[in-house]
Amino acid sequence: MAVRGVDDSSNARLIAVGLHQVPACKSFGKAALALTVSAAALTLAGTAFAQETPLPGIDVQSAQAKKSSAPKKKPQAAPVQKTANSATPPPAASEGGNQAGLIDSPYSTPAGVSVAGQSEIQTFGQTNLQDVFRSMSGVSTGDDPNNPGIAVNIRGFEGEGRVNMTIDGVRQNFRFTGHTASGFAYVDPLLLASIEVQRGSVSTAGGAGALAGTADMRTLDVDDVLKPGSNYGATVLSSWGSNGVGFSEMGAGAIRSGAISVIGAISKHDQDDYDNGLGQRVPYTDQDLISGLAKVHIQIDPEQRLSFGTVLYNNDFTANSYNQNIDSKIYTAQYSYDPIGNDFVHFRANFSGSDLTMKYGSGIDGASAAEGRKINDLGLGFTLQNTSLFDLGGIHVKSNYGYEYFHDKVDASNALDPSAGGGVNPSGNSTIRGAFSETTFSKSIFDFIVGLRYDDYNLNGHGDVTEPHIPPYLLPYLPPGYTPALPNGLSLGPYQVDKSDGGFSPKLTLAAKPVEWFQPYVTWSNSFRAPTISETLLDGTHPGSVFEPNFLPNPLLQPESQKGWEFGFNSKINNIFQSGDQFRFKGDYYTMDVDNYITAACDDFGIICTFINNQGTSKVEGVELQGTYDAGYLFAGLSYSHNHTTLPSQMDGLGLHSYLPGDLATVTGGLRFFAERLTVGARANIVSDSQKADVNVGSDGVLTYEGYTTYDLFSSYKVTDDIDVSLNVTNLTDVAYTPALSAPATGDAPVETGRGRTFLLTTKARF
Template sequence: MPSPHAASPRRAASLALGSSLLALTAAQAQTAPPTTGTIDLDTITVTATKTPETAIDALSGTSVITREQIRRLQPSRLSDVLRDVPGVTTQENQNDPAQAINIRGLQDFGRVNVLVDGARQNFQTSGHAANGVFYLDPELVGGVDITRGPTSTIYGSGAIGGVVAFRTRSVDDILLPDERMGAVQKWSFGSNGQRFLNSTAVGARIGTAADIFGQFVYRNATPYRDGGGTLVPDTGSELQAGLAKVNLRPADGHEISGTALVQNFDFTNRGSSNAGARFANAVAADTYTLGYRFARPDVPLIDFSAKGYTTTTHNRLTFLQDTASGLYGQLGARAGSRLDYDIESPGFDVHNTARFDTFALSHALTIGGDGVFDRVRTSDQAGGFGAAFTPSGTRTLTGAFIQDEVRYGGWLRVIGALRYDQYELSGGTYRSSGERVSPKITVGVSPLPWIELYATYAEGYRAPSVTETLVQGIHPFPAFTILPNPALRPEVAHNVEGGINLKADDVLRPGDAVRAKLNVFANTVDDFINIQTVGPTYFVPAIAGIPASICARIPGRFPCVIPVQSYQYLNIAQAQLNGVELEGTYDWGGGFATLAATHTQGRDRATGQTLLTVPPDRISTTLGLRFLGGDLTLGTRLTFVAPRRDVPAGSTVLATRGYGLVDLFASYQATDRIRADFILQNAFDRRYTQYLNLLPSPGLTAKAAVSIKFATQ
């Protein structure tokens, strides 16, 4: 670990740069031209209602992340940008490129519906980390659309936490409207493990009849050091990815679209905490979609969309080295033994929106249905623990919905919706099924042109997953038993939410803009599913590798001296989650400032115990200044996270201290063809571990990127 004296010049330089930015703010506020930049909350969203509207106008906790924000921050993981969204956090293993999204304290097993180009991402393996992750490199992402809470009734089964929809890049991300074909070549280099990134994107428009897009991404990362200078093993990985898109418009209003996304990740680790057996991982995460849409202004009764997709995630693990106890070897695993996790999720989404008037009321009536069919297959010749804790099985989720958005007089909006959900689950000799109708009602009132208030009551329904129902096996060490539970009941969320949307221009000076959203929510989840201890206490060996069966003969005597209970997924009576979220932007042309704040509480109402998945309070803010007519942007991002210490003893979740992070960034559009980006992450080299993660996060990291564009008109 470096001495404080060795680190002080670096920290002093970061402090000096941050002070310089603050000094520039005062000067820029007086001299900047009144040209307003693009505001994220003015970006179009569809996750709240399936009908296009800006995020600031959505009557829900809706946020967006634009491509420009992703380019500016140069994220190595999507968690780098998601932390700027209120109510949203992530859980990840730093030694695995996958990540899980947590919304308002809910995550795992599909509670957050993650979509990539409309295709659900349902991959899950059990361990000491998140139970539901997805693989997607941020360089492939063109934008993110997020709606928090079960208010998005018509956007898929199970989303009692919310919906996160990722849009991959397209031809519009690299070509201006008057450009016919072109390419963008990007190279990025970094420190602290961020070695190299190559992104090559090409696209072409064939008049208005068609467009095509392709992208190749290669990313190479090596193990990083945390803020204390300690090397964190196995935190490197290699990615090779390809993306292809085509859109055909055979006639006015008709569009046929197809997407193929292929990602291959290679990495090695010793499990989520780097303390288990060593495996080489080869992950193939592929998504294919085919869609059709008809929409034309002169046919208001038809805005029809149909999409079919298939998502496959396959993780091939190769056993390399055992733990110190030799436990895997005793169970027959040898170097080269294989463990395969595979999930295939074909699905569909079909809906139509009809727009019409009845007297003074304007309607947007949406009717549709969706479905996803999960097939989980685990093949384990490396000890058997993988097959036990991520069992094979199938689950079918189907649903139908109807929603009417009603507007009156420009000041009143009412959204009413009903969703019918049905599921079937099977594996081995177990079968289960269920169905339910979930309502939603939202009322929005705009007493003044710049303010809108709304209130929502919405319900959501989540079927048990294959793992929660069928998991069965013995934990490696200590050797307690995990039991299946085919009698699990689905979770039902009841969410009450209120909010205020503010939208005003020319507030302090001509050309400036203010956008802000404030949400308050209370979400009660009946039959919340959580893993619990069950049954009597029994003794297991205190020495790894000794068979647990020996303790049936000599309980309570050496080596059988560790008291344990079995575990099982159970329905607890109720989980109560409530909180406040604030998101705002002020843009004055010469610069911008953003703020996102989150406060969430969650507990088991039966026991009063705090839910472990509830993240600590967080505030993040970004200040950016524009120079040289907007070609140069300098800025800083600050993140403050409260401690989370109320973690029960013996939990695999670690208590965390509070921390603050400072990032510094610069973007320069040298010409209309050349752009350079630089970012200094964790500028003060703070040592910290994000809550729910088991490994410390990276220390000071610098990244620089150059993008060169070639285009013809």
């Protein structure tokens, strides 16, 4: 690390550093070592065994109906026998579809995985996509009633890249500092086909730099639009909602001609302010969204495939006391090579770019300190990976290995006042690289999964440390001769940061299948998260405030790290009560030891604030349960989470608390009538008391939000095979509540910011 203007020797005295340090590895040769160790493990031998029941999972639609209507896939070259699912199966080139297999996949995966299909997203996520994430075990979101972005929380970890959020596999690394979640992903729920969340360490593609897990949102593709057997078609969706939801429209068209297939889609949504359960208007909750996508797939020959895509998003809304605009552009290029009859080569090359800009317009109350601000994150990345399937002696081996890279250039400026820059939001560059491998050895009833990755990062940027400002009204309360000391060994004047570090993240899983319907497993893992630009290069003063704390950088921040265990099981039983019914259930207990956890901190008088590594080891543990039952004419689902944490609290204004409520549960049940053309059901969302996200722990006053339970109704009727009409009601009993992990609303908002009773009528047609 090269840091000019910083005295490293004072770091131990002036910054709290955790007990565990991720080993610094300056040479990229250690990345190659990660792959070499995995390759050496391939010398083991034995016999392969795995059983997979290709039955669809449970969704709002009937599992049996989906089984009969799902398009059949042409089989690819396969090994003699098939392994059980690894924690993250390697992505295959596809054009979407196969919703049934997606929904069922978590119950064959020895890891904490949850998924949501298109039907669930359109039923429960059209009004608020956060409701889909919050119904998953161990998952929540940082709620901001004004900001339409998604901030995924896994097991109480959120923000600054602790959870890697992706759209079509493209990392969403946009972050800004304020009185809200520190990092959002922006996507239109009407353009989503599926969501997959993996909790815990991820040793395959997408896991680089993620401390607690990943959340991937996949947008519509060709097979999500075309009817089985059709080469062209379209999907049109129109909805109207009460309580400010208004009208939404989405249209998508796709065509397949010879070796080329194409999809295009556009969506529009104009939402007004909504009322809470007391009938009080929650101001500045409106938005004006337009989004779209386009994808092209080219089958070069039976073995090679090339794909290009773009997802566009533009939204006007009001948050953080300013009218704002988000403009996001995502670009993807993918190449796959699957030579026929060669199980050693299943190669994937993915290249991506993202360009997201947040613009600040006029202030809602005459505020102008941030007007003209623009924060741009330009991201570039690629992933190269291969999957090999083969037998060594009597052991079947499935090995996925590769390399991933992504770079973000952040530029924060102000067109109206160049001297103001991005406020406390710095400019800079961030790079994360990772070599990874995950190999599954299968013999008899056992699967042994060995994951190993080496990740390193680089941060660089510059700034100017000015003399801290002391508000005059504080002078009588300060000790005689008080002079604010610069932390972290900083000195006045310009500074330059060029910081690199890295480390290994191993993961071991042992799973067994003593009987066909039951698979217990145990996992030990280690992962780390690099400090971000916004944490390392924090700078400036609070805009527009009478009391202006001085925010200072900390180029000596160390990576966060965790070591932990997970004990879980999967259960899949068919024909349990009657012919054709399906029961799926999984559960786990996890425990994590976290070191070097990063939070903001101020001196005793609140004059100087910076990000620090907290000393000591924090404990996070919990229980997660999820399951479904589907008998065709009736269905039920359960998701439950219990969480306990000793993580230090974040500081209001430099992020929000990310503590999950102690207990979360979602219970769903429903019936199907008239040959399953009519579906009716209900859902209960149960949340225990939660820590206020925007109040510093230890402050005076109320620090918690009361727990709450809301009820939803949903129904759909298949008018014809191609036309569906649905009517949903959220918050049926009009409960007044504030969602857990909620940021304060902009403007003179009531305390309870949860949306009141809302009706949503939707018509969807396929041609």
